[in-house]
Amino acid sequence: MATANGDADFGDSSPASLKIAPKDYAYPLLEDPQRTLATPTEGGQTLGIRGGFSYFHYGCDGHQDAGWGCGYRTLQSAISWVNRRRGGLEPVPSIPEIQQILVALGDKGPRFQGxxxxxxxxxxxxxxxxxxxxxxxxxxxxxxxxPEVLAQIRSYFEKHQGFIAMGGLTDTASKAIVGYHSSAEGRIFLLIVDPHFEGVPSSRQQLVDEGYVRWTPVDEFPASTYNLCLILQP
Structure with a gap:
């Protein structure tokens, strides 16, 4: 059951008991923000996500998380994609609900909540x-x-056409990878959906124009160790 503030109530404090509360956003979230973006080069090979997702970004649900909440927002976009692929429109957990899950799991201590x-x-x-x-x-x-990492990313999009959440040690800004492109000359680009936007986006094109949705050559990513979460949704 949901609490009075719209967050989930664990009841017996077990993660399995969590019921995600329905959400009422102040404005409709943009869907599939990458849809209007052209490939970075003509020819070559392009692979991308199958299925739709909602674009979650800083403050999109009224929770002010600018400067620290990008990982939560990437996760929310990923969950919206999983929901769509499974044929449902289940509510996406809020930041407080995500924190509740991690505390209940024992991954985080009680002070993590809030x-x-x-x-x-x-x-x-x-x-x-x-x-x-x-x-x-x-x-x-x-x-x-x-080459080994890029081959695994390409293979993932060939098999799963899915959603990759990514973060780095030096490049600490969480982001999603929703596409892969190899030019005819062999240069590799990744299609990035960046949750760091603040405000109310007017259109997909605004996100493209301001660089929040973009094809990025892999050689332009900061030197860092990266961790990628490849969701193996059938």
């Missing part, structure tokens, strides 16, 4: 596992642009 602590790809996997019993693959990349 905090501004970041989460990364491992915590995102824990939440997806609890809510959906859905396997994810955690890919640790010491070099995002290495």
């Amino acid at each position: 905090s501004r602590d970041w989460i990364g790809t491992l915590e995102e996997f824990y939440v997806i596992d609890v809510l959906y019993q859905l396997p994810c693959r955690i890919l640790h990349a010491t070099e995002l642009g290495s």
Whole structure:
């Protein structure tokens, strides 16, 4: 059952007992923000996400998380995609609900609830596992642009056409990867959906124009160790 403030109530404090409360957003969230973006080059190979998702970003539900909530927002977008692929429109957990799950799991201590602590790809996997019993693959990349890592990303989009949540040690800004492109010359681009937007986006094109939805060459990512959560939704 939901509490008076719209957050979930664990009841017996077990993650399995969590019921995600329905949400009423102040404005409609943008759907599939990458839909109008052209491929970065002509020709080559392009692979992308199958199924729709909602674009969650800083403050989109009234919870002010600018500067610390990007991991939660990427997770929310991922969960909206899982819901769509499963044929339903189940509510997406709020930031307080995500924190409740992680505390109930024992991954975080009680002080985490209501905090501004970041989460990364491992915590995102824990939440997806609890809510959906859905396997994810955690890919640790010491070099995002290495041939081995890029081959695994390409294989993932070939097999699953899914949603990848990504964070890095130096590049601490969480983001999603929803597409892969190899140019005719062999240059690799990743389709990024960045949750750091603040305010109310007027259109998909605004997000493209301001760089929140973009094709990024892999050689332009900051040097860092990256952790990727590949959601293995059938």
